[in-house]
Amino acid sequence: MANVRLENITRRYHTTLAIEEINFEVPDGEFWVLVGPSGCGKSTILRTIAGLETATSGNVYIDNTLVNEIPARKRDVAMVFQNYALYPHLSVAENLAFGLKMRGVDPTKTQEIIQKVAQSLSIEHLLNRKPKQLSGGQQQRVALGRAIAREPKVFLLDEPLSNLDAQLRDDTRAELKQLHQRLGITTIYVTHDQVEAMTLADKLVILHQGKIQQIGDPQRVYSRPKNRMVATFLGNPPMNILPITYGNSLFWIANQSLTCPSAIREKLQPQEGQKFDLGIRPEHIQFITSENVIDDLQQDVWAFEKVPLDVEVSVVEPLGREILVRAYIPNSSQPHEQYSIQFQVPIHHHLHPGDRLTIKLDLNQILIFNSTTGDTLYP
Known part of the structure; x- marks a missing residue:
């Protein structure tokens, strides 16, 4: 050897x-x-x-x-x-x-x-x-x-x-x-x-x-x-990459706003209007139903600052154990700019193209990339 x-x-x-x-x-x-x-x-x-x-x-x-x-x-x-x-x-x-x-x-x-x-x-x-x-x-x-x-x-x-x-x-x-x-x-x-x-x-x-x-x-x-x-x-399905813009202590995707965690603000010191790419893997996205909202409220863990997004389903792919959902984030101000996002849901959910859903992103699992060079800025 x-x-x-x-x-x-x-x-x-x-x-x-x-x-x-x-x-x-x-x-x-x-x-x-x-x-x-x-x-x-x-x-x-x-x-x-x-x-x-x-x-x-x-x-x-x-x-x-x-x-x-x-x-x-x-x-x-x-x-x-x-x-x-x-x-x-x-x-x-x-x-x-x-x-x-x-x-x-x-x-x-x-x-x-x-x-x-x-x-x-x-x-x-x-x-x-x-x-x-x-x-x-x-x-x-x-x-x-x-x-x-x-x-x-x-x-x-x-x-x-x-x-x-x-x-x-x-x-x-x-x-x-x-x-x-x-x-x-x-x-x-x-x-x-x-x-x-x-x-x-x-x-x-x-x-x-x-x-x-x-x-x-x-x-x-x-x-x-x-x-x-x-x-x-690395990863299948691959990591989602979403273009975001910083403004008023928030991240903006299309015309929807997301909380910018204080840890990210402290590390990046972002400027108003600065653009980044946000990365999150499909397994760190959960789609919100009335049942899991109630569960989260009972556990005192759900709050809207935990990054909800409204999306529209474009493709549904049953995989046996779960369903892969391909959706997009609508942009009413610029309809031609629609950002795609993938996530998985349990097999018992019946979803169809055109369905509108609310999803939540796990803030502990997001990555921030330089939108020009692609280098990881956070964590």
């Missing part, structure tokens, strides 16, 4: 900048996930670590050894690709043994390793089959097995689950996490799927347009994003 350290890694393709000033260190044995939208540079970073790409500038260290000039085959890393890259003319056993054969491992020792790896991945019954005789999930296990059999210092996984259907992807993701817990090999995993990223990672590296936006443990990044891009990328 080994740590992986990137220092000021930049990669240019002629005049196109793919990644810029990438700095992070993955400690020995940890599982880190590079996540971000398509084209953000995730795979370029992974291929640079593997030695399949050459950095324009910067240094790559594996096990505290500078590997810039070391070819890919000698870096002692194992990479699993999106398309699995199995040899179609070889059996599963031969695919598993290929890396060991190239390294000159004794055939008897190779067979022992193959049997052990196959057993750990539950593919013993597939050893004599060819890749074309396997399902996508089985091919994925063989690709993982080939990497494991080499006993590398580092695993590099480039969207290995993206070709699987939803249920198999969920099952395989859980198996992959258990596998890492057993083996403890330093792993760097690339995905654009934020659910995979959140569930697998010890640490997330959020990327956008070739630059690192934030590094941290999944829950911390989710609850305290450094900017609007991170806030909206």
Whole structure:
């Protein structure tokens, strides 16, 4: 096992900048996930670590050894690709043994390793089959097995689950996490799927347009994003972003006013007419019914300074356990400016497009962003 350290890694393709000033260190044995939208540079970073790409500038260290000039085959890393890259003319056993054969491992020792790896991945019954005789999930296990059999210092996984259907992807993701817990090999995993990223990672590296936006443990990044891009990328449904204007100690959305908490006023010292973006996740929005108003009154927690908003339902999407409601905040003074907002309600509520509702926002969970740069200003 080994740590992986990137220092000021930049990669240019002629005049196109793919990644810029990438700095992070993955400690020995940890599982880190590079996540971000398509084209953000995730795979370029992974291929640079593997030695399949050459950095324009910067240094790559594996096990505290500078590997810039070391070819890919000698870096002692194992990479699993999106398309699995199995040899179609070889059996599963031969695919598993290929890396060991190239390294000159004794055939008897190779067979022992193959049997052990196959057993750990539950593919013993597939050893004599060819890749074309396997399902996508089985091919994925063989690709993982080939990497494991080499006993590398580092695993590099480039969207290995993206070709699987939803249920198999969920099952395989859980198996992959258990596998890492057993083996403890330093792993760097690339995905654009934020659910995979959140569930697998010890640490997330959020990327956008070739630059690192934030590094941290999944829950911390989710609850305290450094900017609007991170806030909206993580979470499903995504965080709501609402343009607001400060005035008279209030925040204004369209022609509706919201209380501006004193903690926000003290930290931001906002000026009259200053514009911000307010962020709030769908799970921190509650739609008001006569029943929950009574409950709140009885508990002495409901008051209108707790940020009510009037909205109009545009789309209702039943999800089984709850209903996702897509609504908009009407603006009578400027009807062409309608701000969308999403939230979830219990499945027993019967809502329809055109329904007018009052919702309340949890003030303890709102974020304030710079409306120009997108940087998080509060908290």
